[in-house]
Amino acid sequence: MSSDEFTLNHLWTPGDPAVDWERVATAHDLDLNARVFASAGVDVSARRDDRGNVALTVMAAGTVALAIVVSAGDSTAWWSPADALGHMSIPALWGGRREVSAFGGVASGALISRGDRARMAFRLDSGHLPVVVRAGIIEETAEFAVLLTVRGTGRLELRVDASERHWTEAISSVGPPVAIAALGAEEPVYCTWYAAHQDLDQEDLLAQVRIAGELGMGTLIVDDGWQTSERGRGYRSAGDWIVSRNKFPDPARFVEETAQAGLQTMWWISTPFLGFDAIAHADDLATIDTDEALGTSVLDPRDETVRSSLVSRLRSLLATTGAVGFKLDFLERWDSQDASIPEAALSLLAEIAEMVDEVAGTGLIEYRDPYIGYPTTRSASMIRVGDCPLRPAQNRAGIVDLRLTAPGVPVHSDPVMWSPDDSVGRVAQHLQNALFGVPQISLRLTDLSEPHRAVLAFWLGFWRQHRDIILHGDFRPQRPDLQYPIVGAERDGTRLVGRFAPVPIDLSGAWETCHVLNADDAAVVLDVPDRLRVRATVRDARGDLISEVDADWSGLVRMQIPTGGLLTVERRSVAA
Structure with a gap:
């Protein structure tokens, strides 16, 4: 039995159908310190790209399986952007399964060895098609395998780096093109979410904003709550995207006074949601799902009436308030096994981004983890670590992972918060863990003690002084x-x-x-x-x-x- 046959016989993944494998790239034919296989009969072409990686182009039709196998010698960790706190182990192949989609992660990873070298790094670009990723040790051979399964029709691009360079260089070499940061996307942010949730008030928020400006923040994200008179939780009012006059009697004046304090304004949008109590609910817009617990339906992005309605409402919100953009949330609700839904959603997001630039000049759009794949982030100005309040280590790890996953796109921390009872040293630790991205802050600034305000002022000032080194060094x-x-x-x-x-x-x-x-x-x-x-x-x-x-x-x-x-x-x- 050949070494290939022995390895392939032990690619045991419980619950997955058997695959008839063919080898498509090896050390012999492409000078690669790994072996790459594809399911039999698949149209595959292999070449060296301009970064020195092995690049495979696959024309998918139906189900396509790809495998990368490399020796696990001296390996210390498996890096994947799927889990900001999961890099401390190497999984077994039979257990390391995850699903990647247009709005759920990235099919990318690196096997790290001693000295922070990468034995192998890969990235699969599948457009809007979902990918099942299995990665882990083949116990019988002490090799590491990555198995990628794609269902649908489209063009796949797989890049593999097995040069054993520094792991960050390897991830960069297989990654997407480096984006150019949008003007204003690298400003520290004051976000209302943890500080207020839906309990918002125009004059009270202006008091927070004025202090934020004094501290050096340059963007305000008005999170969930501005669109409803309610002050609890839930999304029954989502979909109209009209500012609640009970909370913001004069939204245009609010945005103007925020600008006078030195901050640009972005409104939060739960993009796919059409709440049960929304005025727009009477328009009989097409939907694909209903969430009774949240009190909302999920709009169908394929429908032209839905698309024009949403874009029109968001255009009006920008034009009437003078804001510069949006935090677009809950995009994962457009994930579906029906590939036409995420495909249409990506197109809709691009349309929204184009409209924002048209209305606001150089507009801003924020996404958050997990919708961080290249097809998605092409329409984003910034991406943010997923929610991790009072978890600074997760914030730090999330910033690092996102910076490596979406190079050039400004990566923002999850909004930093802390307890009034924290020591000044602990407050600084929260901030330091956020400083290798663009820091976001979310707590009531008017309630800060003098020592806590001094800590925040010092570290935001330090970050602004060294921003170019931190973000572009x-x-x-x-x-x-x-x-x-x-x-x-x-x-x-x-x-x-x-x-x-x-x-x-x-x-x-x-x-x-x-x-x-x-x-x-x-x-x-x-x-x-x-x-x-x-x-x-x-x-x-x-x-x-x-x-x-x-x-x-x-x-x-x-x-x-x-x-x-x-x-x-x-x-x-x-x-x-």
């Missing part, structure tokens, strides 16, 4: 198997290092200034490979100066940095 998260204990960015001689666990920080390289954000409680250990003469400045969580010393460093240097504090190291010279 060399981005290097480390050790996905340990949930990114170190996240770094570097540009033009300035290095930023977020330290989120008690691990040493490597100070090698040609940096001139290095900022260490200490989001851990333990002492900071710096690994200095050469003898350096430095000036070291320590600030606490509020930015207050603790110490500033000139020193000669070499080897391991231990520093006491307050929790949530900042160490700034300026290189003076190489010590004698």
Whole structure:
């Protein structure tokens, strides 16, 4: 029995039909340190793309299965954007199943080995067609396999990198083209959701907005609640997209005064929903589903009347209020085994994006995880980590994963919140975990204590000062198997290092200034490979100066940095 036959005989995936495999790419024919197979009879062409990857074009008709097999030697983790806290293990093939769709994740992943190298990285672009992804260890051979099953008709593009380069470079090499950030999409956001839910009021919100402007935020997202006189939960009023005059007596004046405070305004939209109590419900619009618990139907994006009605209502909302865009929510409700529904929804979203740009100039549209695939994010100005209130580690991991998944699209944190009883160090930790994306904030700013406001002001100011480095510098998260204990960015001689666990920080390289954000409680250990003469400045969580010393460093240097504090190291010279 050949090695291929032995491996393929052990691709055991319970509940899946057997596949008659054919090998389509190997080390022999495309200099690839992996083997790629396709179901027999599939129209496949293999080539090297301009990034050095093996690229397979598949014309799908019916059911198509693809497999990638690579040695699991020295492997430490399986990275996938499907789970921001799931990179700490390598699954078994028989258990590692997930479904990817136009509005649910990305068919992408990387097998990480020692030294943060990728033994293999892949990405499958299937357009609007859903993909079943199985990834895990073949226990009989100690190999790692990725199995991809697509049902439908369309063009598939599979890219595989097995060059064993740094894992972030490998993911980038198989990823989509780098997007160009929309004007205004990289501004810190004040979001109303956690702060108020549906309990909104025009004058009270303007009070929050004025403080947000003073703190350096540049965008306001008015989340769920502006469209209804209710102050609880539910979506019975969704679909009219008319501002409730009970809460916002003069929405145009509200947007104008928000702009005077320095913030642009975006309205939240539960895009597919048509609530049972909405005026538009009487228009007998076509729907595909009903959710009794939420009090809403789900609009059919294939219907021309539905499309024109929704676009018209959103156009009117922008034109009458002066807002710049929307947070489009609940897009996953347009996922369906009927491929015509997500296909139509993607087209509708592109139409909405075009309308927003037409009305608002360069308009803004926010999506959130899990609708993060390339066909979807092409119409987004920004994407946001999924809801994770008071879970800073998940926020950090989500930011890293989304930045690698959708390069160039500004990635926003889930809105940061904290308890009034938190220490200043803990408040800073919440913020530091959000600072490698665009930070969003959601809590009542008028109720902040003076110490908490000082922490927020310092770290938002630090982020604005270093925004270009954070968002556009060399981005290097480390050790996905340990949930990114170190996240770094570097540009033009300035290095930023977020330290989120008690691990040493490597100070090698040609940096001139290095900022260490200490989001851990333990002492900071710096690994200095050469003898350096430095000036070291320590600030606490509020930015207050603790110490500033000139020193000669070499080897391991231990520093006491307050929790949530900042160490700034300026290189003076190489010590004698």
